[in-house]
Amino acid sequence: MNAHDLQGRKALVTGGARGIGAAIAQALAAAGASVMIGDVMEDTGRETASALASNGTKADFVRLDVTDDANWATAVDATIRSLGGFDLLINNAGIEITSLVAEIDPADLRRMLDVNVVGTALGMKHAFRAMRPEGAAGKGGAVVNIASVAATIAFPGIAGYSATKSAVDRLTRVGAMESGKLGYGVRVNCIYPGLVPTIMGQKLATDVVAAGLFPSVEAAIGAVIEQTPLGRLGEVGDMADAVVFLSSDASRFITGAGLSVDGGMGM
Ligand SMILES: NC(=O)c1ccc[n+]([C@@H]2O[C@H](COP(=O)([O-])OP(=O)(O)OC[C@H]3O[C@@H](n4cnc5c(N)ncnc54)[C@H](O)[C@@H]3O)[C@@H](O)[C@H]2O)c1
Numbered sequence: 001m002n003a004h005d006l007q008g009r010k011a012l013v014t015g016g017a018r019g020i021g022a023a024i025a026q027a028l029a030a031a032g033a034s035v036m037i038g039d040v041m042e043d044t045g046r047e048t049a050s051a052l053a054s055n056g057t058k059a060d061f062v063r064l065d066v067t068d069d070a071n072w073a074t075a076v077d078a079t080i081r082s083l084g085g086f087d088l089l090i091n092n093a094g095i096e097i098t099s100l101v102a103e104i105d106p107a108d109l110r111r112m113l114d115v116n117v118v119g120t121a122l123g124m125k126h127a128f129r130a131m132r133p134e135g136a137a138g139k140g141g142a143v144v145n146i147a148s149v150a151a152t153i154a155f156p157g158i159a160g161y162s163a164t165k166s167a168v169d170r171l172t173r174v175g176a177m178e179s180g181k182l183g184y185g186v187r188v189n190c191i192y193p194g195l196v197p198t199i200m201g202q203k204l205a206t207d208v209v210a211a212g213l214f215p216s217v218e219a220a221i222g223a224v225i226e227q228t229p230l231g232r233l234g235e236v237g238d239m240a241d242a243v244v245f246l247s248s249d250a251s252r253f254i255t256g257a258g259l260s261v262d263g264g265m266g267m
Pocket of ligand 1: 014015016017018019020021038039040041064065066067092093094095096115119146147148149150192193194195196197198199200201
């Protein structure tokens with residue numbers, strides 16, 4: 001068995017219906033894990049889970065709005081019941097609403113805080129409660145939070161989003177510290193993805209143009225690539241492979257870390 005093998009692991013991937021989350025679900029499954037997709041997009045989420053199941057993975061879908069504490073309790077119960085345990089949580093659900101600082105709409109900012117920060121914090125809460133020795137799953141495990149290169153650089157138009165992702169970074173560190181000190185047996189790490197042309201990534205590129213920051217989408221993407229030593233945008237598989245690493249025993253002595261998966265953009 002190689003150290004990246006996830007045979008027997010049971011994972012819940014939030015925001016797993018599409019985009020980076022769907023690729024993470026697929027990569028965890030390819031490494032041998034059973035996967036529960038948790039998302040607010042029910043039809044797409046069910047389709048993503050069915051596609052995994054048709055390839056022989058034990059996979060299921062649960063409706064999960066990550067901002068809702070009661071939803072989390074239900075989703076964790078459903079994961080344990082359907083998959084027979086719970087040892088990996090990928091806190092991937094997130095939203096981005098572009099705005100110049102001078103134009104910030106408090107409702108938009110609060111919505112990002114709710115999904116990106118409260119959602120991630122509640123995920124850690126429920127993972128810890130279930131995975132710690134006295135919990136319903138009780139075998140420890142790993143949490144991987146999806147932050148962003150936005151937590152490490154100053155890209156114009158995304159101050160509010162960047163603030164929420166910096167918060168995810170800090171939640172990761174304090175969560176890792178508490179889990180270690182309190183003997184939960186749960187490692188907690190995060191990744192900082194660079195720009196990936198998912199629906200979110202493409203919308204960001206058009207929104208920074210609409211905000212007057214770049215003359216065209218090509219110019220906006222060109223600016224990102226220009227700042228990226230590896231000279232390209234990210235792909236969903238780049239993110240998924242890093243998550244598999246942080247979920248697996250290959251990273252068994254790593255906790256409280258943030259891994260840049262951004263082609264060097266944030267260095
Ligand atoms: N695409 C990028 O360039 C990029 C870069 C850095 C970080 N990220 C982060 O990666 C993660 C995934 O992004 P993506 O590009 O795949 O976005 P996406 O918009 O394509 O997918 C996001 C998924 O999250 C789900 N979601 C949104 N709100 C939710 C909620 N309240 N509860 C449950 N699910 C919810 C959506 O339904 C969707 O399936 C996000 O956290 C994002 O901030 C993305």
